[in-house]
Amino acid sequence: MRSHAVDARGVGKTYGEGALAYAALRDVDFFASAGEFVLVSGPSGSGKTTLLSILGCVLRPSAGEVTLFGRDVSRAREGDLPALRRELIGFVFQGHNLIASLSARENVELALRVRGRGAGEAAREARDLLARVGLADKADSLPRDLSGGQRQRVAVARALAGDPPLVLADEPTASLDAKAGALVTGLLKGLARERGATVVVVTHDERIFHLGDRIVRIEDGKVTEGGVS
Amino acid sequence: MSGPFARWGAMAKVGVRMMFHDRLKLAGTLFGVVFATLLADQQLGVLLGLLSKNLMFVDHAGADLWVLPAGAQTFQPGKPISLSALTATEVVPGVAWAEPLIYAGGTLSLPGGGSEPVSVVGTRAPRYKGGPWNLVAGSAEALARPDAMIFEDSEREKLGGLNLGSVRELNGRRVVAAGFTWGLLPFGPSYSFAGYDLARELARFDADRTSYVLAGVAPGADPAAVKRAVQARNPDLLVLTRAEFKAKIVTYIFASTGIGASFGASTGFGLLVGLVIVSLSMFSAVVDNVREFGTLKAMGATTGDLAALLLTQSVVYALVGTLIGLGVVSHVADAIRSPKLALVLPWQLYAGTFGVMLLLCSLASSLALVRLRRVEPAMVFR
Numbered sequence: 041m042r043s044h045a046v047d048a049r050g051v052g053k054t055y056g057e058g059a060l061a062y063a064a065l066r067d068v069d070f071f072a073s074a075g076e077f078v079l080v081s082g083p084s085g086s087g088k089t090t091l092l093s094i095l096g097c098v099l100r101p102s103a104g105e106v107t108l109f110g111r112d113v114s115r116a117r118e119g120d121l122p123a124l125r126r127e128l129i130g131f132v133f134q135g136h137n138l139i140a141s142l143s144a145r146e147n148v149e150l151a152l153r154v155r156g157r158g159a160g161e162a163a164r165e166a167r168d169l170l171a172r173v174g175l176a177d178k179a180d181s182l183p184r185d186l187s188g189g190q191r192q193r194v195a196v197a198r199a200l201a202g203d204p205p206l207v208l209a210d211e212p213t214a215s216l217d218a219k220a221g222a223l224v225t226g227l228l229k230g231l232a233r234e235r236g237a238t239v240v241v242v243t244h245d246e247r248i249f250h251l252g253d254r255i256v257r258i259e260d261g262k263v264t265e266g267g268v269s
Numbered sequence: 270m271s272g273p274f275a276r277w278g279a280m281a282k283v284g285v286r287m288m289f290h291d292r293l294k295l296a297g298t299l300f301g302v303v304f305a306t307l308l309a310d311q312q313l314g315v316l317l318g319l320l321s322k323n324l325m326f327v328d329h330a331g332a333d334l335w336v337l338p339a340g341a342q343t344f345q346p347g348k349p350i351s352l353s354a355l356t357a358t359e360v361v362p363g364v365a366w367a368e369p370l371i372y373a374g375g376t377l378s379l380p381g382g383g384s385e386p387v388s389v390v391g392t393r394a395p396r397y398k399g400g401p402w403n404l405v406a407g408s409a410e411a412l413a414r415p416d417a418m419i420f421e422d423s424e425r426e427k428l429g430g431l432n433l434g435s436v437r438e439l440n441g442r443r444v445v446a447a448g449f450t451w452g453l454l455p456f457g458p459s460y461s462f463a464g465y466d467l468a469r470e471l472a473r474f475d476a477d478r479t480s481y482v483l484a485g486v487a488p489g490a491d492p493a494a495v496k497r498a499v500q501a502r503n504p505d506l507l508v509l510t511r512a513e514f515k516a517k518i519v520t521y522i523f524a525s526t527g528i529g530a531s532f533g534a535s536t537g538f539g540l541l542v543g544l545v546i547v548s549l550s551m552f553s554a555v556v557d558n559v560r561e562f563g564t565l566k567a568m569g570a571t572t573g574d575l576a577a578l579l580l581t582q583s584v585v586y587a588l589v590g591t592l593i594g595l596g597v598v599s600h601v602a603d604a605i606r607s608p609k610l611a612l613v614l615p616w617q618l619y620a621g622t623f624g625v626m627l628l629l630c631s632l633a634s635s636l637a638l639v640r641l642r643r644v645e646p647a648m649v650f651r
Contacts (some may be wrong), residue, residue: 122570140561
């Protein structure tokens, strides 16, 4: 019986074949409880982002099982993965990845519309979320007119739009100064907690380690610390 | 709107915003559509213009039925038929009227020496079926005057500076300019109208010969049945409805001149170049925005959703490009319009152009979609 919101057991990921095969993850067990704020740390190339990609249903594991909120996503058909992502997961990317031609509000609305929300409902929720991240006055600005920190706050609002139960963040503070990084991570944690969302953040940034409920360390494709739950 | 429709609506909006965000690429893609529209419609407009020149006489003659020499392929001077065909046609029940028409070649002697060919059309009073139209001076009734003829206004200089009352020699006989038409220039020499007897004399036809017999079907009569009856009365001749005669002329032109292949090749070339430009532009736009498309996939957009995005872009490109292209081609048509050359641009061509451009842009987007299908959502983490 699986009791964790995020439950990954014996997960492996190998790129390439034969002599060129490279194991990015080896027999990894990873768990996160509902509402938990977990940081995943480790050196470059240790497999953090590969784990995040597998948890985010954008990459298939070579071995093991992944269950999100009781659903075995590692055995889901390829065609079912987009629906699983819409239903379960919000993303915050290292480079914010906002749509350059859409305003801050429209970027958040887009996530809601992709999740099937009507236009009016999406507009209301987008406005509310932007207000919560302190960008109500920047709602109509294009990403190019926002600072790095502001863009990442829009990305946080977008990731939480539609109340996905799981939010995955990949180095969200990598390109931010200490103050902006702390602000973005604090917002992510606060808003996720309000909504009961589980958050997994991949980061090198030791300045935000104190915000994690738990820190999982990965080295050479294996969990070396904090993986037990 | 919710569920998948909300997604498609959102994708449509993203597609349009992406288009207008990159103005340079937008201009490049629209150039492809405008180029294809311009070249294709210019070529088709000229082709339709040339066809209309060859069909205008049949269109304006006012006849429902044409009695022609057997084996006639088009409207041109040829071997005369017996005038008995006129009587044979007139007596058929359902025929409201029948008129003979003379159509023959002529040579007009110029005052300073030399000569110019004209097409002599002889029409009978008082109906003047097959008579002059688009008159800019004089009237059809003027043909009742002795030696009177009506010439084409745009050919006046060519015909030796013709004016009302100018006297010329046509096929060795004295004629007088009694009026002018505008724009009646077929492929061959311009139409020059005369009264029936004068035309017969100019054509050197015997009194019992004529070129064609035109007939009108009485209101309420079945044109097909009347045609069959007229044909039965004229077994050695060919009887065609107006539509049939026009179709025969078009077929003859395409078969005998190669004009269809020539214009078709130019039109096809324009469409092909447009397809290549639009395909490359849309493909390049996908490559430039591949990270955004990866993000959309990571957020849960399906390949079908992204196809909706590209399809929306195709519709907008087709619509905007066609409108601009048609606007340009309409201005070109106005600028070059003359009796000798006129682009004919019917509404069906406009509607068809949009349809073809929509198809072209959709085809072009399919190349971009092939690239989009290969976009892995995991790329957003690299």
